[in-house]
Amino acid sequence: MSTLMRTIRALSALTVATLISTESSACTTSTTSTNLGNASSYAVATTPQQGSGSAGLQCNIVLAALATHYVGLRVDASTFQLTGPTGQTIAYTAALTANGPPLTVGNFQDLSSTSLVSLFAGTNNSVPIYFRTAATPGLRAGDYSGFLDLRWYYSVCSLGVAVCLAHSSSPGFVRPILGPPTTWGSGVAVRVNVQLTVENDCIITAPNASFGTAPLAGSFNPITRTILIRCSAGAAYTVGLGDGNNPDNGVRRMRSGSDYLRYEIYKTTTSPDRWGSVGSARRGSGTADTNPGVYDSVTTQEFGYRAAILAGQATPPPGLYTDTILVDVAF
Known part of the structure; x- marks a missing residue:
């Protein structure tokens, strides 16, 4: 066999291999x-939550751009709601473009x-889909999920370079x-799952406390x-008060420069028990002075306390003595 013939056969084999590799780039x-x-x-109660993902169809847009392409979509089923563990729901919308x-x-x-x-602008040449929830108050914490059943119809070029x-x-x-297709066929059904996790949260109002002025x-x-x-609906909790910025052997202290004034905070306005941040030193939401055990996200619990400068300590030098206490809520 001549050298020229071997060269032609080699080129022919290379051409076939190229066509086969391009044919694998189809729609999925x-x-x-x-x-x-x-x-x-x-946050879910006041602000729509947004996100995007794949709508379940992915095509090689480089090949498809070389020929006439046809793509159609139908939503087969969806409640357009995310449902939580207790049956509460969050309405949402889905669109193929942001705010579309x-x-x-x-x-x-x-x-x-x-x-x-534009159509295949998602990750790995997929069709993107955009979700937006409706602001929904009074939700309990948990995973909220929903779905869209989509049906894709398509016919795009899968083989060829200059000619499809x-x-x-x-x-x-x-x-x-x-003209346009008259027979779209049965299409391909895909499911798009959607999830949002709602977390417990609290709104805390802790006014400053001042002992005023005294000489001793x-x-x-x-x-x-x-x-x-x-706090969030259905969320029982405990409340702890930190030891402040200057504790000494479990005693709170206010500070002015290098001088300290010892004080304490007690559970309720009459209790002798120290209000702390660990174990039984915390207060349960069921012990609130008002609305104990009411967890509907709109009702406020009130926790009264008594604070006192400890007796028996030497009077420090005059000055403004301050401290900062962290209020924490645990579910």
Whole structure:
């Protein structure tokens, strides 16, 4: 065999290998999931949560751009609600573009005239889908999930370079000679799962407490104040008070420069028990002075306390003595 013939056969083998590799780049469909993340119940109550993911159809847009392409979509089923562990729901919308018109059940959309770059703008040349929840108050914490059952119809070029030699089509699709398709076939059904995690949260109001002014450490009178707490629906909790910035062997101290004034905070306005941050030193929401055990996200619990300068300590030098206490809520 001449050298020229061997060269021709080698080129022919190379050409066939190239065509086979391009044919593998067709459209694929798959079940997908979009996680809208985690948000506090109060954030979900006032602010729509948004996110995006894949709508379940992925195509090689480089090959498809070389020939006439057809893509259609129908929503087969969806409640357009995310349902939580206790049956509460969050309404949401889904769209193919950010802030675009919402998808509806049963509505067929012919997307063939859409720019391929825009249509397959998602990760790995997938069609993106955008979700937006409605602000929903009074939610309990937990995972909220929903779904969209979509049906994709398509016929795009899957083989060729300058001229399209083959197409990747959904079942039953008949390519028209001219004009729009008249037979879209049965399409391919895919499910898009959607999830949002609602987290417990609290709104805490802790007014400052001042003992006023006195000439001697033993001259300060005890004071009473109230901490206001409102938490997510269904969330029992405990409240702890930290030891402040200057504790000494479990005793709180206010500070002025290098000098200290010892004081304490006690559970309720009459209790002798220290209000702390660990174990039994915490207060349970069921012991609130008002609305104990009411957890509907809108009702506030009130926790009164008594604070006192400790007797028997030497009077420190004059000055403004301050401390900061961390109020924490645990579920």
